[in-house]
Amino acid sequence: MGKLKITQENINLLSTVEWLTYTIYDLAEKDDKVIALTADLGTSNKFVQMSEFTPSKYFNVGIAEQNLVGISSGMALSGLIPFVAAFSGILTKRALEQVYLDVCYQNLNVKLIGTHAGLSFSTAGCTHFSNEDIAIMRAIPNLIVLSPADGPEISKAVIEAYKHDGPVYIRINRGTDKIVNKDINYSYKIGKAITLKEGNDLTIISTGRTVYNSLEAAKIVENKTGASIRVINMHTIKPIDGEAIFNAAKETGKILTVEDHSIVGGLGTTVSEVIAENNLDCHFKKLGIKDVFAPIGTTHDDIMNIFGYGIQGIAEEVTNLL
Amino acid sequence: MELTNEEVLFLEEKARELRLLTIDTTFWAKGGHVGGGLSVIDVAVALYYKFLNIDTGNPSWEKRDRIIFSKGHAGISIACILADKGFIDKEQLKTYNHTGSKLGMHLNKSKVTGLDASTGSLGHGLSIGAGIAAAAKYRNEKYKTFVILGDGECNEGSIWEAALFINHYCLSNLITIVDRNKLMFDGSTKEVMEIEPFKAKWESFGFNVLEIDGHNFKEITLALDKAFNNNDKPTCIICNTVKGCGIEEIEGNYKSHYISIKDEEVLEKYKKLINAYHDERKKKWEN
Numbered sequence: 001m002g003k004l005k006i007t008q009e010n011i012n013l014l015s016t017v018e019w020l021t022y023t024i025y026d027l028a029e030k031d032d033k034v035i036a037l038t039a040d041l042g043t044s045n046k047f048v049q050m051s052e053f054t055p056s057k058y059f060n061v062g063i064a065e066q067n068l069v070g071i072s073s074g075m076a077l078s079g080l081i082p083f084v085a086a087f088s089g090i091l092t093k094r095a096l097e098q099v100y101l102d103v104c105y106q107n108l109n110v111k112l113i114g115t116h117a118g119l120s121f122s123t124a125g126c127t128h129f130s131n132e133d134i135a136i137m138r139a140i141p142n143l144i145v146l147s148p149a150d151g152p153e154i155s156k157a158v159i160e161a162y163k164h165d166g167p168v169y170i171r172i173n174r175g176t177d178k179i180v181n182k183d184i185n186y187s188y189k190i191g192k193a194i195t196l197k198e199g200n201d202l203t204i205i206s207t208g209r210t211v212y213n214s215l216e217a218a219k220i221v222e223n224k225t226g227a228s229i230r231v232i233n234m235h236t237i238k239p240i241d242g243e244a245i246f247n248a249a250k251e252t253g254k255i256l257t258v259e260d261h262s263i264v265g266g267l268g269t270t271v272s273e274v275i276a277e278n279n280l281d282c283h284f285k286k287l288g289i290k291d292v293f294a295p296i297g298t299t300h301d302d303i304m305n306i307f308g309y310g311i312q313g314i315a316e317e318v319t320n321l322l
Numbered sequence: 323m324e325l326t327n328e329e330v331l332f333l334e335e336k337a338r339e340l341r342l343l344t345i346d347t348t349f350w351a352k353g354g355h356v357g358g359g360l361s362v363i364d365v366a367v368a369l370y371y372k373f374l375n376i377d378t379g380n381p382s383w384e385k386r387d388r389i390i391f392s393k394g395h396a397g398i399s400i401a402c403i404l405a406d407k408g409f410i411d412k413e414q415l416k417t418y419n420h421t422g423s424k425l426g427m428h429l430n431k432s433k434v435t436g437l438d439a440s441t442g443s444l445g446h447g448l449s450i451g452a453g454i455a456a457a458a459k460y461r462n463e464k465y466k467t468f469v470i471l472g473d474g475e476c477n478e479g480s481i482w483e484a485a486l487f488i489n490h491y492c493l494s495n496l497i498t499i500v501d502r503n504k505l506m507f508d509g510s511t512k513e514v515m516e517i518e519p520f521k522a523k524w525e526s527f528g529f530n531v532l533e534i535d536g537h538n539f540k541e542i543t544l545a546l547d548k549a550f551n552n553n554d555k556p557t558c559i560i561c562n563t564v565k566g567c568g569i570e571e572i573e574g575n576y577k578s579h580y581i582s583i584k585d586e587e588v589l590e591k592y593k594k595l596i597n598a599y600h601d602e603r604k605k606k607w608e609n
Contacts, residue, residue: 035460056460062490067449067483074453077439079384080460082453097443098480102450106431106440 015176019151021046023158024083033081039068045085069098076108088114088130103167104142111161117171118260122297131289135265137169138238144168145238149211150177156188178212193241199230203248206258207234207267214258217314245274249282256285258309263288327607333539337367338600341568343402345592349583351418357578359399361503361563368542378408381436387465388438392447393472397429409436445478452484455496467496474506477515488556489528497549498558503565505576529558536561568599
């Protein structure tokens with residue numbers, strides 16, 4: 001550890017939290033100001049491994065998310081750069097006022113990491129799901145909201161968050177993400193969406209875990225129908241890349257958003273705001289978690305299929321829209 | 323080290339000036355949190371005029387002591403102190419609560435020089451202070467962090483989350499001060515939400531607890547001295563105070579939490595009461 005580099009050889013082996021923690025550890029090795037805090041989740045998010053090498057840089061506050069965020073703001077007020085990780089649903093709801101007032105109102109250099117985002121903690125149920133974190137966090141001034149599509153992109157998001165002087169929220173999944181970016185040497189910039197696949201008949205705009213599903217679905221539809229599908233990885237929810245949406249609407253005339261998040265207030269809502277505000281003439285549809293408390297599933301894929309944004313569900317929706 | 327009577331008299335005069343300025347500012351602002359401002363003001367005066375290692379000319383000096391008023395509604399008195407210390411222009415106090423002013427009911431760090439954190443919603447300051455103190459320890463910095471809590475504020479669970487952390491990480495460089503005026507917005511702490519045995523609560527969380535008269539400068543400074551020199555355990559100083567202290571008409575009444583002063587007649591009456599109160603207090607140290 002610490003020597004870990006992103007290479008073509010190991011990108012399929014690491015879990016989301018390994019990408020996260022190893023990257024933070026690399027930064028911490030180079031910069032004394034970087035520290036890591038969690039709330040009795042060091043085993044889950046692997047921060048505990050970092051503590052073996054740099055114990056003074058690791059703070060476990062116990063099961064106390066509000067305190068976790070408050071302490072991190074005090075550390076940032078003292079010039080440190082805290083990386084704070086907890087379950088996404090709990091971090092963004094239970095500790096919301098601390099995120100809002102202590103971190104964002106004071107515009108502090110705190111990096112908030114919500115793990116187990118969306119429905120990725122499939123068997124745990126609604127107490128541990130995180131269906132609304134994008135909706136909540138994107139409404140807070142000063143806060144940047146990132147939703148990386150896979151492990152390598154988590155690493156890039158962490159590095160860019162470190163470079164940004166101000167609060168950042170990064171949502172990541174539980175487990176091991178399927179790799180979207182086979183070539184990891186791509187350019188990643190906060191606020192600049194990535195077009196993974198060009199196309200002219202419809203654009204799928206997706207974020208986080210569902211980017212992989214969207215890409216696979218696009219291939220299925222193209223093979224079946226001969227249509228040409230554009231796929232955009234909207235890894236930054238705030239600030240949203242309006243230009244990418246504008247071009248997709250103008251050039252393909254149809255947009256389907258796909259997210260592992262509620263259809264209320266998330267990526268789909270954000271994209272629809274851009275379409276409405278710019279008076280864009282385009283067919284538009286959202287896929288995501290319906291406005292209900294989601295059921296449990298044996299696997300994350302199972303629940304994504306229930307809500308129609310598994311690979312087949314997206315392919316069917318795209319076919320209907322064409 | 324115990325203060326001489328001369329040193330006490332200096333602080334007494336400062337407390338009088340700042341009580342009067344708080345009332346003036348409340349008049350300019352058309353209302354303010356006078357009750358909690360006047361209960362905590364003596365502790366704040368002792369800190370700002372005797373203990374805090376701060377530099378008005380360099381407000382963000384890295385080695386300065388930090389002070390967080392977690393009971394952010396005391397902002398009106400704190401703004402008066404910051405103005406008197408020269409962090410902000412005294413003329414600004416006349417704009418308090420006015421549209422476009424940098425000074426509002428709950429002070430905003432990004433707009434008020436000399437403030438270490440923005441507070442207002444209760445239960446936040448102790449965690450923030452704990453983070454500052456932990457950062458100081460991590461960087462081997464010697465500065466102290468002071469957090470001023472309200473007693474009603476201690477209903478918030480986050481205060482006790484922070485207390486666990488402060489004890490666990492042995493943050494003796496953090497001094498927790500509770501303004502124990504025994505009143506909250508809806509009534510007494512006993513009626514609304516009993517917090518006794520209060521001292522025992524802090525002791526059971528691993529704190530060294532000192533209980534003092536929060537309107538007696540000798541007691542305040544002795545307690546702060548003890549807290550400064552205690553490196554084994556974090557310290558909590560419970561300051562027994564009177565809400566609205568100095569204005570007999572509103573003292574000890576929970577309705578003094580927020581008052582409006584609409585005409586100059588009332589303002590002058592309150593000023594007379596404050597002067598009478600301080601004249602009386604002063605006699606004790608002149609003998």
